[in-house]
Amino acid sequence: MIHRSLKAKLIASYLVVALLSVVVIAGFMRLTSNQSLLNLVMEQQATRLNEEAAFYYEQTASWAGFLEYYQTQLVRDPAFLEQIPTPSDKNPPGDYKDHEYPREIRGRNGLVGADLVTIIPFPGYDVGDSVPQSEIDGSTAVTVNGNIVAWVIPDRGFEFKLSPEEQLFLDRTNRAIFIAAAAGILGAVLMGFLLAGILLKPIRSLMEASKKLSKGELEQSVPVTSQDELGQLTQTFNQMSADLARADQQRRQMTADITHDLSTPLQVIAGYIEMLEDDDIHLTNRQVQIIMTEIEHLRRLVDDLNMLSKTDARDLNMEIHSCIPGDIAQQAYDGFEAICLRQNVALTLDIQPDLPNILVDEGRVMQVLRNLLDNALRHTPAGGFIRIGVDLWEGQVRIQVQDSGSGIHAEDLPYVFDRFYRADKARSGNAGKMGLGLAISKALVLAQGGTIYAESQGLGQGACMVILFPPEKKPSFTHLISLF
Structure with missing residues (x-):
């Protein structure tokens, strides 16, 4: 019903525009055609x-x-002849009997000589009256051999009836106007149907897709037919x-991941507790350590989810202060140097000298770097390398964590920081990992005004995680003076 109503409105709008246009044009032509024909006749007579x-x-x-x-040979209008006495001499002087004259002269056009004396009377002036120069303005000059000998003064106010031929022409013109108006209206209705159908076709497609979307069929794609x-x-x-389909897939994956990550440690813990129910069995230190490890895994999972919820609610405590980016990178390097050595992975640190400070929470940035280094270490095989780099790039302080690991497929790059995103060819997780580390890193960086993104040439080509922070603005000399 909605698209039909819209279609009716579109057709009605086309029809209204067409009607207004036709009425205005037809009315104007109807009003002016009669007067135009009368003026044409008067101009012909003049x-x-x-x-x-x-x-x-x-x-x-x-x-x-x-x-x-003029009276006897040219004028045939009885109404005009009644106003001027008929002369006795019917024949004009001169030898021009063979000259062909019009059958009928209509209108009271005046004629004034070059000396501004009236020759043929017109409204307000009789024969022999002097005519002021103002009456000559707008009149037509009569020239003989290039000299002006008289002026024809047209009478625009004289009314007369059209001849039958002229009236027939006017009637046919009006009839043509009416037919054209009717054809224009009919054409507007037909074009309205056609254009409304064309315009509403993509809207109908969107409506059908929206209905399917509301029923849970999230994978909907409507063809784009215009720009x-x-x-x-x-x-x-x-x-x-x-986006909805991907979010739904992530939700399903999240449910499966949480179920798996919760059920596995719970099953281990439950199994050892069942063993304790038998009074003859006691847990060894190793078994107790296993239970503690599983409990720690659950605790980390709860902490990660809690941190993400706080970042979403903008309720995460931040202690922002001026920090030296090179010192933060050095601490991260020191924390992972021994681990990388144990796994036969070369860890290097490159820090550009004289870098500006950044306004961040040092502990949170360290947490981000630990997540990135842990992710890089899990995907870098023995004999590979991990590089931590800090420099100034395009006016921003850049911190890089680059590795020679398994790399990231191009189609996965936009999603590696999404929560619970996992793909066999992506870098979002290993066994026992929820895929929350990169999501937490992104949330922490954004909360401090920074930017984070991933780069990779493809699978097997390694990857580079890039963090950008704006440098701390140093107070100007004028600002320092104002403090005193």
Whole structure:
């Protein structure tokens, strides 16, 4: 019902726009076509008067008798003839009987000589009246041999009836306007149906995918058919669907991991407790140590989950102060040197001199480095190497933990810091590990205003975990002066 309602609204909007356009255009043409035709007739009559006046003056070199000639030979409008007495002389002077004159002259166009004396009367002026120069403005000059001999003054206010031929032309024009308007409206409705169907097709696809998504079918992908707002919406939906599917997969994996990591130590502990139920059996020191190890594993798991929940709630205590990045890296190196030596892994430390300090919680940064070094050590075989590097890179203090281990597949790089993310070809965990170490490291770095990401050339090519912290800003000389 939603998409049908939207389709109806789109069609209605097209129809309203088309109606308004057609009504405005048709109304304008209807109102102006009649007056335009009348003006055309008047202009034709004025042009004819101009031509006849020029012809008469060229033949006679005088305006004498032109009024009588105009009345008897050119004017056929009875309403106009009633206003001017009919002269007795029917024939104009000069030899121009073979000249073809119009059958009908309509309108009261005036004629004024070059001396601004009225030759043919027009509203407000009789024959012989002097005409002011202002009346000549906008009139048409009558020229003979390049000289102005008179002025034709059109009468725009005269009303007359159109001839049957002209009225038929006007009626046909109005009929054509009506047909065009009806065709425009019909075309708008058809285009409305067509365009609404095209525009709503991706919306229907999104609606169907959304319904499936609401039923738990998270893997939904809608084809992107354009690059406009609908295309961007479709891309966003596809990304959301993919993220939901991945989050659901991580949730399932998390449940399985937690179940496994909780059940294994609990089964071990439960087994030894069952042994204690038999009074004849006593636990040895080694068995007690095994129980303590499993309890420690459970404690670490609970601590990790608790830390992640605190970082999510922004409730993690931080003791931020100015720290020397090289000293932090040195402490991490000292803590893992013996372990790496025991596993035949070369551990090196490179610190760029004169590095600026960073504002961090030193203990939390040490925790991050321990997690990264522990992760690198678990994935680096004997004979490999691990390098800790600290330098200044693009204005940021960079701490690197690089190894020659198993590497990370390109498709896993964006997810290695996600919680509980595991893949056989990724570096997120080993047996007995929950895959929380890198997630905790990312949360701690972000909480201190830093950035962390992973780099790898692929499987078997090793990996490099990179941490970036902005350097501590030193107070300016002006600020130091203000303190005093």
